[in-house]
Amino acid sequence: MKTLYLMRHAKSSWDFDDLNDRERPLNNRGREDAPHMGQALAKREIKLDLLVSSPAVRALSTASLVAKELDYPHDQIQVLDRIYQAEVPDLLEVVRQLPDTAASVLLVGHNNTLTDFVNLLSPNPLPELPTAAIVCLKFNTDQWANLDRANAEFYFYDHPRN
Numbered sequence: 001m002k003t004l005y006l007m008r009h010a011k012s013s014w015d016f017d018d019l020n021d022r023e024r025p026l027n028n029r030g031r032e033d034a035p036h037m038g039q040a041l042a043k044r045e046i047k048l049d050l051l052v053s054s055p056a057v058r059a060l061s062t063a064s065l066v067a068k069e070l071d072y073p074h075d076q077i078q079v080l081d082r083i084y085q086a087e088v089p090d091l092l093e094v095v096r097q098l099p100d101t102a103a104s105v106l107l108v109g110h111n112n113t114l115t116d117f118v119n120l121l122s123p124n125p126l127p128e129l130p131t132a133a134i135v136c137l138k139f140n141t142d143q144w145a146n147l148d149r150a151n152a153e154f155y156f157y158d159h160p161r162n
Helices: 028-043 057-069 088-096 113-121
Strands: 002-008 050-053 104-109 134-139 152-158
Touching: 002 057, 002 113, 028 057, 028 134, 050 057, 057 104, 088 104, 088 113, 104 113, 113 134
Parallel strands: 002 104, 050 104
Antiparallel strands: 002 134, 134 152
């Protein structure tokens, strides 16, 4: 069994005109929502084998704040350039190449791709994921390469305003 948590980064700031998109930080709400969602995962007694994030500041900050709440070591967050500006096939390839030794993985990324990716794999379609939303899918397989909607089970969907 493989468990995949997909999280849209928390709310980012548009206050800095001189920053490129990749460098945009979280805003105040984002800095509150990310740890709140980490706490929600901790209440579910989630233990991650791997946390993977886009290198964008807003995504990596979200991943770091969630990791702290889950006692996941910050220095073990895997940052993958391919997640930033990825299309659905790119994310599918990233996930299918995850190490099979990791049974439970959280991927922090961006919309609209993340919503489309969830809807590709989930037997339960979802509307657009709000910032800091998390979807959990479980797959009846021992290998990430075999990930498919046919072996997927929708487990939960949560977001900060829930």
